[in-house]
Amino acid sequence: MTDTSRRPGTSAPDGTPPRRSMLNDAGVRAVLFQIIAMAIVIAIGWYLVGNTLHNLATRNIQTGFDYLSREAGFAIGESLIPYNATDTYARALWVGVVNTLKVSLIGIVFAMLIGVVIGVARLSSNWLLAKLATIYVETLRNIPVLLQLFFWYGLITEVLPAPRQALQPIEGVFLSNRGFKMPAPADHPAWWGALIALIVAILAVRFLLARARRIQAATGDRPKTLIPSLALLIGLPVAVWAVMGAPLALDMPELRGFNFQGGVSVSPEFAALTLGLTLYTAAFIAETVRSGIQAVGKGQWEAAAALGLKPGVTMRLIILPQALRVIVPPTTSQFLNLTKNSSLAVAIGYPDIVSVANTTLNQTGQAIENIALIMLAYLTVSLSISAFMNWYNKRIALVER
Incomplete structure (x- = not known):
């Protein structure tokens, strides 16, 4: 009698392979x-x-976002967009978002500029310059940013005099514990025309530089672009401004009562927050720039010197373009940190999204919705910065041949 039974996983008598369970895959x-x-x-x-x-x-606590359409009923100290207490909570929260964007973008631009200068200075052959840059980096990196915000806010509000005794370093510019006041161009269409012309000039310069790079890659000779670029950036806006009437009137700040009226105003809260975030983040960016430059081989410096290039030209055209692939990724993280650190504005009274949402929360009692909106705002801004920097990183990446 033939035994037809077999163990699982063994072949059948006719040689057919065993059936495997799907869980074994x-x-x-x-x-x-x-x-x-x-x-x-x-x-x-x-x-x-x-x-x-x-x-x-x-607990009879209302949920949902219907409250956004109700009247806010509270004032906001400063805003780039029109707002008053009769506007809705949605409008108030949008003012907070715009204020956060204003601080973040201005801080990112100046932190990058200062960071590059300090990072290059740390590698300077000038002993004093290198030591001063090192002191800046090591000091600001190791002091909590919140303490730095308190320092700058206290310096502005406690050290500077009252508006009636305001400092006037330049004609029309006043420094007081109420903030900084500066002249502003009087409202006229020519200024808007000049601004549009400047944007067009910037785009034209980008095209000019791209064309010069293509010609250099094809022929080895790079057309001169400095003078044409300056002519576009300066000449075009001035020409549009002149054609549209060339207005020269300025809105000068004047002391009226206990404060200045007119001109452009920079509040103590905005000034302290921008200074603190910018200088703190610039210290970290400086270290990133320094490490990126040091990552470029010394042979690049030697080859440039052999060609007779000056150190400044070597740094601008040879070293920094290669160092960017090391500098950009960690710098992106610093941009994100600056944006998120702007939430500390609530500590010195600047009306960012966190401050406005906290006021809304206290009035409506809807904590979950307001916290969710704060998280959504920072998530959107952070992802937008990351997307832009990732695009830029790919654009400047070295292509292997």
């Missing part, structure tokens, strides 16, 4: 485990959301 198991993990996460999230909504309903 690594790919199937990977997908199955991911489905199980996702189901667990969804179940936990469902429980937490349901439990939160139940607790809110039990």
Whole structure:
């Protein structure tokens, strides 16, 4: 009698291969485990959301975002866009977002400029310059940024005099504990025309530089671009301004009562926040720039010197372009840190998104919604900065041949 039974995984008497269970397939198991993990996460999230909504309903706490259409009823100290207390909570929160963007963008630009200068200075052959740059970096990096914000805010509000005794370093510029006042061009269409012309000039210069690079790659000779670029950047806006009437009137700040009226105003809160974030972040960027420059081989310096290039030209055209591939990724992180650190503005009274949302929360009692909006605002801004810097990083990446 023939025994037809066989152990699992062994071949049949006729030689056919054994049937394998789907669970023995690594790919199937990977997908199955991911489905199980996702189901667990969804179940936990469902429980937490349901439990939160139940607790809110039990305590008669209103949920949802309907409150955004109600009148805010509170004033905001400064805003780039029109706002008054009769506007909605949505408008107030948008003012906070715009104020956060203003501080972040200005801080990023100046932190990058200062960081590059300090980073290059740390590598200077001038002993005094290098030591001063080192002191700047080591001092500011090791003091918490919140303390630096308090320092700058206290310096402006406590050391500077009252408006009636304001310092006047330049005609029309006043420095007081109420902030900084400067002249501004009087409202006239010519100024807007000049601004549009400047934007057009910047685009034209970019095209000019790109054309010069293409000619250099094809022929080895680079056309001169400095004078044409300056002519576009200066001549075009001035020409448009002149054609549209060449207005020279300025809106000068004047002392009226206990403060100045007119001109451009920079509040103590904005000045302290911008100074603190900019100088603090610039110290970290300086170290990134220094390490990026040092990552470029010494042979590049030697080759440039052999060609008779000056150190400044070598740094600008040879060293920095190669160092950027090392500098850009960590600098992106510093830009994000500056943006997120702007949430400390609430400590010195600057009306950013966190400050405005906190006021909204105190009036409406809807903490979850307001915190969610704060998180969404910072997430959107941070992802936008990351996307732009990743695009720029890919654009400047060295292409292997």
